[in-house]
Amino acid sequence: MRYGAKVLFDEVSTGFTPGKRYGLTGPNGAGKSTFMKLLSGEEEPQKGTVVRPKKLGVLSQDQFAFDRYRVIDTVIMGNRRLWAAFEERDRLYSKPEMTDADGMRLGELEGIVGEEDGYTAESDAAILLQGLDIPDEMHERKMGEIPGGHKVRVLLAQALFGHPQALLLDEPTNHLDLDSIHWLQGFLNEFEGVLIVISHDRHFLNRVCTHIADIDYETIITYTGTYDDMVVAKTQVRSQIESQNAQREKKIAQLNDFIARFSAGTRSSQVQSRRKEVERLQVTELAKSNIQRPFLKFEQKRPSGKHILEVEHLSKSYGEASVIRNFTASVTRGEKIALMGRNGAGKTTLVNALLSNSPTTPEAELRKTSGYDGAFLNDGKVIWGHEAAVGYFAQDHKALIEPGTTVFDWLHQWDLSAAHEEIRGLLGQMLFPRDDADKKTEILSGGEASRLLFCKLMLQKPNVLVLDEPTNHLDLESINALNIALQRYQGTVFLVAHDEDLIDEVATRIWHFEGNHQITDFKGAYEEYQAVLV
Numbered sequence: 001m002r003y004g005a006k007v008l009f010d011e012v013s014t015g016f017t018p019g020k021r022y023g024l025t026g027p028n029g030a031g032k033s034t035f036m037k038l039l040s041g042e043e044e045p046q047k048g049t050v051v052r053p054k055k056l057g058v059l060s061q062d063q064f065a066f067d068r069y070r071v072i073d074t075v076i077m078g079n080r081r082l083w084a085a086f087e088e089r090d091r092l093y094s095k096p097e098m099t100d101a102d103g104m105r106l107g108e109l110e111g112i113v114g115e116e117d118g119y120t121a122e123s124d125a126a127i128l129l130q131g132l133d134i135p136d137e138m139h140e141r142k143m144g145e146i147p148g149g150h151k152v153r154v155l156l157a158q159a160l161f162g163h164p165q166a167l168l169l170d171e172p173t174n175h176l177d178l179d180s181i182h183w184l185q186g187f188l189n190e191f192e193g194v195l196i197v198i199s200h201d202r203h204f205l206n207r208v209c210t211h212i213a214d215i216d217y218e219t220i221i222t223y224t225g226t227y228d229d230m231v232v233a234k235t236q237v238r239s240q241i242e243s244q245n246a247q248r249e250k251k252i253a254q255l256n257d258f259i260a261r262f263s264a265g266t267r268s269s270q271v272q273s274r275r276k277e278v279e280r281l282q283v284t285e286l287a288k289s290n291i292q293r294p295f296l297k298f299e300q301k302r303p304s305g306k307h308i309l310e311v312e313h314l315s316k317s318y319g320e321a322s323v324i325r326n327f328t329a330s331v332t333r334g335e336k337i338a339l340m341g342r343n344g345a346g347k348t349t350l351v352n353a354l355l356s357n358s359p360t361t362p363e364a365e366l367r368k369t370s371g372y373d374g375a376f377l378n379d380g381k382v383i384w385g386h387e388a389a390v391g392y393f394a395q396d397h398k399a400l401i402e403p404g405t406t407v408f409d410w411l412h413q414w415d416l417s418a419a420h421e422e423i424r425g426l427l428g429q430m431l432f433p434r435d436d437a438d439k440k441t442e443i444l445s446g447g448e449a450s451r452l453l454f455c456k457l458m459l460q461k462p463n464v465l466v467l468d469e470p471t472n473h474l475d476l477e478s479i480n481a482l483n484i485a486l487q488r489y490q491g492t493v494f495l496v497a498h499d500e501d502l503i504d505e506v507a508t509r510i511w512h513f514e515g516n517h518q519i520t521d522f523k524g525a526y527e528e529y530q531a532v533l534v
Contacts, residue, residue, distance in 0.1 A: 001031065001034060001038065001045055008034055008218070009031060009045075009215075009218060009220070010219065011048075012219050013048075016166070016196060017194065018165070018193055019194075020210045020211055021188060021189075021195040021197070021209050022194070022196045022197070022209060022211045023197055023199060023211070023227055023230075024036070024196055024213050024215065025198075025205070025213070025215070025230070026215030027291055027475045027477055028475045030215045030216065032170075032198045032215055033061075036058075036198065040056060040058045052166065053194075054165070055079075055162065055164045055165045055166075056164055056166050057078060057159040057160060057162070057164030059156055059168065059169045059170055059172055060159070063148060063151045064144075066143045066154075066155075068143070068144065070139070070141065070143075071129070071134065071138055071139050071140070071141055071146065071154050072125050072129070074158055075161050076121050076122070076125050076161065078159055078160070078161035078164075079116055079121075081112060081116055082112070082162060085113050085116070085118065086113070088109055092105065092109075093106075116162065117163075125157065126139060128157040128161060129153075129154065131180075131184075131187065132153040132154075132156060132176075132180050133153065133180050133183075133343070134154060134157070148175070149343050149344075152174060152176075153180065156169070156172050156184070164193060165194065166196070167188075167191060167194070167196070169195070169198070170198045171200070172184060173199055173204055173498065177341065177343045178498050179342055180342075181201075181500075185208055189208060195208070196213070200471065200474060200475055200479055201471075201498075201499055201501075202479070202499075203499065203500035205227035206226040206227050209226055210224075211223065211224055211225070212225070212229075212230035216234075227476075238291075252281050255274045255278050256278065258270075259271050259274055259275060292431050292477065293481060294451060294478050295481065296430075296454055296458070296485035297458065297488070298461075298486070298488075298489040299458070300461055300490060300491050301389065301461040301462075303387070303463055303490070303491070304333050304386065304387045304492065305333065305386030306332055306333050306385075307330065307331075307332060307333075307385045308335075308464060308492050309354070309385060310329075310331075310381070310383040310385075311329045311331075311354070311380070312380050312381040313326050314328070314350075314353060314377065314379070314380035314381070315380055316349055316350075316378050317378055323345075323346040323349050324346045324349060324353075325516075325517040326380075329519075333385075333463075333491070334490065334491070334492060335508055336486065336493040337495065337508075338495050338496075338497065338506070338507035338509070338511070339351070339494065339496045339513070340510060340511070340512050341513025342513070345515070346519075347468075347496045347513055348468055350511075350513075350519075351466060351468050353376045354382055354494070355392060356376035356377060357382035357383070358384055358388070359384060359388060359390075360388070360389050361390050365400060369394035369400060388464055389460075389463050389464065390462055390464045391456075391460050391462030391465050392466045393457065393465070393470045397449055397450060397453050398449045401452060403440070403441055404442065406437065407427065407438070407439045407441060407444070407452060410441050410452070411423055411426070411427065411456060414459050414460055415459050415460065418459060426455045426458055426459060429458075432451070432452075432455075446472070447473045447475065449473070450473045450474055451474075451478070454470075462491065464493075464494070465489065465491060465493045465495075466494045467493070467495050467497070468496045469497060471499050479502065482502070483501070483502050486502075487505060487506055493506065500526075504525070504526045507525060507526050508523075508525060509522065509523050510524070
């Protein structure tokens, strides 16, 4: 499969075995989603064949395709044969008069409904929805009436429904909170068919996968074991391949040098044999790795005072609905706080309340990213300490990047005194090739927008970082770079994330949002917090 000059796959032959769970990895742009589309039949390969089982569960990426259907029906549609039988049966029953042939067909359809467990379909679908934290009262509502985060979970339930022989899941943990991710891990570990999953969550891949199918070198190499096992094995394979490449390139250079020196002389037969050898070497030259690693380093222009934040009796509600009730906390310089809890529990609400009183975050920025037009705080106080300079990464971060300008100009506006080469250097660190500096901001992908926002934070050098779900559009290499950068950062961090490894390795304190609008404040790492819960 290729797009123009870009080759994604060249002569790839691979297979996936029932009972094994494969993580599909590779950097953004390597072809993971394209490969999933080839497996599902959504796209056809330009050359070669794909053999797939009859029952395939696929996580739909189109959130709006089912807006006119009930939530429960959307899930049942995951079993296409059953849903087709239901629709045909309803059509026959709605006819004013039925023929004998209609009666015979109804009998056949009831047989299909029985074979596909159709008589328990609604209760089976409800169990899946409950596991993914979709409340019962939502099951009868239309898909168009429920929030985007809930839609993603309904589509995940759709993929899991009907006992498929193979499951193809592209980023199933996006928009899931940790409780839902844990439920999904348990479900997938019990799954008996073939699982192929794309995920940028290292912890999830390590917990679920028995094998890793890695897209690199224009092919797919399958490794036995978890994601971490694959990294070790691949490092060895990669160094071997790259050393072979280097040897080939050195040999070609020597041969070309000989050809250039003697092509006009008397050694024509030797020149000819060396030309043939160059051709042979170039034909067998191995593709280079497409792995790219960004370099993130957060610094501070100046440190803050020791007491960076005081929160006193903070409460927030929307109308009658209480979200946070009477929260008090004191934060000292250098603490790294993970905000955790179920989706909708109030994490972003608290972030907005803190930022609305920040000396360096314009309120207009918050309104852009939250879409909220009221007061961010109902009761209580948020007091930032001496010299606090806050850098903000919003969950809806694309809203912070104005259209109609270039990547370079958008970044430069945050520090007009910065030299052009410094701006280009930051963009290069975050994998923007030199030509991409002139790219228009409105055409940036989610991953590019995330990386540009990190450039802004590195340019501004704040002493407080507030990051609301920063990993959503990042590949594994970028998440790893972010993890290391946050561990090394000397300032204070407020982090909303559902990436368990990131929380485990960065956080020194946990704010856990409970179901009763209270926040548990635990001073210690995530591992210690889990031990207390047990």
